[in-house]
């Protein structure tokens with residue numbers, strides 16, 4: 001399978017095949033399973049710019065709907081992280097008079113709340129109405145649109161140039177990334193910066209985190225692919241900073257061409273990526289083989305536990321659970337339910353695999369013998385919260401283990 005790159009039009013060859021998948025965050029109601037949307041989840045790398053991307057084109061209107069269930073504030077670790085991001089921006093880029101920050105995909109306002117409290121001019125761009133309302137209720141100004149060139153021009157016309165454009169776990173979701181980068185050039189002031197943090201290809205490869213691939217993640221970025229993409233649209237990558245959040249992310253800072261000198265971290269990380277082969281197809285092909293091993297080990301473990309009469313539950317229903325369960329062919333026969341604290345996911349099922357999602361209280365009453373930890377990026381937080389759990393945890397990243 002070959003397509004052309006969404007960034008540079010170069011040839012993209014598929015390397016990681018995760019089978020036919022539904023939308024990761026669909027979580028249909030049990031009575032609404034007839035119209036499920038499926039597509040082939042194949043991940044490839046561009047020969048020219050090394051951008052890792054989904055081969056299939058999924059219309060964003062199919063992906064983001066009013067019931068979009070992800071709430072950035074649900075995790076206390078994430079809330080603390082984004083308060084930290086806001087305070088750092090307030091100390092560095094947003095000092096001085098009448099500064100202006102735009103956040104792409106502000107979700108429920110987890111980051112902008114601290115900016116609004118500080119009285120700094122801001123605008124959240126958030127197409128999902130339900131989370132946009134939550135942000136508004138925290139005193140945040142929200143524009144309910146998708147961010148692209150046109151939106152950027154309208155914001156500049158109405159509010160003036162931005163000192164900071166920020167995005168977290170959203171830029172890699174946008175299949176029209178080219179239009180986002182053009183929009184950033186339009187909206188940024190001469191010394192403005194476009195800062196975004198997204199799951200890092202290096203972490204995905206190192207941890208065999210194949211479940212980070214789902215319909216909403218159009219791309220998985222690396223320092224080299226972001227540097228190439230930035231250059232193509234008149235921007236420079238001026239800083240990159242590894243982050244522990246989401247199982248391994250990278251924070252990228254872009255500036256207008258020639259406006260800022262890149263930090264030494266950029267060259268260091270580029271050299272490290274070349275040494276690790278993050279710009280080579282062979283690395284993705286190896287990831288594909290390791291994903292197959294996880295699939296075989298996890299399904300055989302769950303089958304043998306079932307044969308032994310053990311009771312197994314799932315813990316956490318992030319979008320990742322959709323990729324893993326559909327890729328491995330795991331249904332309610334092997335994992336009868338999964339608990340998640342997000343009310344909008346409860347009393348629904350995981351798309352495709354149809355595992356029911358229940359509140360954590362069910363898990364605590366049921367006391368299963370084993371729990372598969374799907375929200376593995378929150379492992380510490382969850383194990384601490386569930387310290388009364390007497391069964392054993394099953395993790396599958398980077399390999400299948402019973403803890």
Ligand SMILES: [Zn+2]
Pocket residue numbers: 005006007008009010046047048049050051
């Ligand atoms: Zn490319």
